Amino acid sequence: MIESVQAWFRTLADTHPKWNFIYLYDPVQTARIGEGLWMTLQLSVACVVFSVLIGVTGAWLQGSQHAAVRAFVQGYIQFFRNTPPLIQLLFFYFALGQFTPTYSPDGWLEVPIISNVGWAIISLSFFAGAFNVEIFRAGIEAIPESTREAADSLGMSRLQIYVYVVLPLAFRVSLPALNNNLVNLVKTTTQAIVIAVPELLYQLVSIYNDYSTAQNACMLLMFVVYITLVGVLVLGMNRWERALRIPGYGG
């Protein structure tokens, strides 16, 4: 069965040289795609998790009593929101990467402590995190002051009020906007190609650089994978949104 399908695509590549689905019949290319897909998934999950954590923490710090802390968060948001993520990736890897310490695993080669994958996760998480801070802030502002006051009058500390009252409510308000930003983040992981992170786009480009007839097939796969990946994310987020719905509260 599999062999006859592979044979069919091999013939297709011979008869229609623009449609060489090489990754369907050449195990070496299939493995490259598999590695790229795995890297893209890891990159996406890591960046989603870290960017949400950055958003939650940043939104908490924005409510700080210290003006310096608030200014710092504001500066962070401005920097990461107002510069292109592509430039951030290049800057983190090539500029900051020069100053990070190195170590030598084999006694010969010096390797930086933070790899290009590490820099991609850091850079993209902070990029999306800046938007997440703003998204959570909007959610927090939607929570009535009186709800916070009630918690205050019960003797809860500022952190307890944030963790147990404000954030759970703000999170629900923020979910649709968060959804959008995380979709963007997953798509932006493709830009990690500029610092040679071997994610899916990197692998596909490599394949069609080696086999120019595979270009169309590679691009097609790119779309299919991303539509599926983002589709799964959106489906998950929508389910989560429904699961968090409170009876009798909100829309």
Add this chain to the structure above:
Amino acid sequence: MSSREATMNGPDWDPSQPIVSIRDVYKSFGELEVLRGVSFEVMKGEVVCIIGPSGSGKSTLIRCVNALNSIDSGSIRVEGQEVHDPDLDKLELRRKVGMVFQQYNLFPHKTAIENVMMAPVLVLKEPKGEVEARARALIRKVRLEGKEDSFPGELSGGQQQRVAIARSLAMRPDIMLFDEITAALDPETVKEVLVTIRELAEEGMTCILVTHEMGFARELANHIYFTDRGVIVEHGPPATFFTEAKDPRTREFLSQIL
């Protein structure tokens, strides 16, 4: 339990002294002077009602008692402890003083029982099982048995307000503040809430109520204060307050309301 009581009552407070003592309190919001030299005292177990027209500063006054609002000058002492001392442990104060709001302000993402349990578990760090037993008893006390697992959005206004009362009581406060707690309710449900307050008062809870329920004030209050434009214009026990008001503003207010 005993260690808690030791920390609750300030060492220098003697229960024969006023539990709340307010002296010459001034408070402005920007240009607006809300309190202009208010003084009064509440003894342990007393029920005090504060009445007066809207904007007379009554809500601000009781919000100052648990430091939700700060004061500009004067002194407010709760169990002998100055509330507006910058070094005050606000959390400690708020464990002693419970507050119920006009708009209930329940936590909408928590069920009735979770609302009641939250603060004792988080703030007093009491074991969950113990708190739950107490919370169930309190929910029974405010006559909401069977509604333990309802969310606030599934309860009526009067029911929500009774959960809010139970939530405050779960912290075992020494004093309860009620800020126009029946103002957002329809007359039918007002009764349910007032029954709960009456029981509390009869059990000897110190209560300070800002209210427009004159019948209630007449029946339950030990003392009534009438405020207007940031000052106490008239006060007295209900027996004389309603019949022998001397100040023309008080008389006018009473004639409109009674």
